[in-house]
Amino acid sequence: MKEFSDKENPKQKLEDWYLKDRASVEYPWIKDVYDITSGFIHFSSKHIFNPITKADTENSTIGTYLTKYYSETVTDLYRIEAVLLMIEISNCILEYAYGWARTK
Template sequence: MEAQLPQHAASVLDLIAGIESDSDLMVKVGQQVLSSGGDGKSAPMFPLDFLALGAIKRNLNTARAFRQMVESWNMICARTLLRTHIDTGLRFSAAWEVQKPHDFAMAVLRGDRIDQMKDRLGQRLTDKRLVELRSGNYPWLQNVYGNLSGYIHFSGSHIIDSVASLAENSDAATMSFLLSDTDLRFPEFSWIEICECFSEATQILRKYLTGWAQTKAMTPEQLDAQRHSGD
């Protein structure tokens, strides 16, 4: 019989509830994308719509799994999911960096690798490049993304997480390890930080999804004017 896990602090529980609310809002954004015809009716489907729907689906599944990991005190998997979650927003936003977004979307649908494609300046759309492009609006992104990269593949990050304590004295150092499927040693602020980062990453995706919905709702004249304005 598994031991009963403690409950997170109220501050963490509030953030978990906020992430669930974000998922409800993400569904509404998806509905907005599909119905953005400028007249309140359903709009024609474009290649970028398929990319948007795939990003929303991945977002919803990741968010649910993330909440479950936090609730079960599984920091290692929560960090892995956060890295995946950030990736969704970054790679969807790559469509704004290419000459022909719909061709880009079709290439992704065919299975082409985004990190092998190039932006308008001829630079490959690697994760590093996308992080650099978005860091101006999201200053936390570069450090967080870099720190989380070690959780995607087995690395030193996992070794460090297995250490329970380290004591040093004049004669020798003593290290103890904890082999457990929970991470109860992390303080409250660590859980707050990872939940806040998750919510911030959701905003990246929602921003670009909303931008696409608004673009679809424009008349040809409005779209042409926006193109000439350089926005």
């Protein structure tokens, strides 16, 4: 989105942090959701540490998994929470789209 600018401030590119801050004015919960989940999108410690299932410091070994179907660290509760958040974010986007359509 960096090639797009804010219509109210053409010098301001639509970067993640800016969009998060703007959306947080109307939807305060978005800031926390973004801060918690952005590590899964941008390469971060979540990519490195989330697949680790056990660590043995005495033998300098770790247990890990590499699959999209099974995870000891991603519970069903996390999956349900992610789905509910996507639904809520979709509702926010639709609210803006409907508002735009009404004004046109």
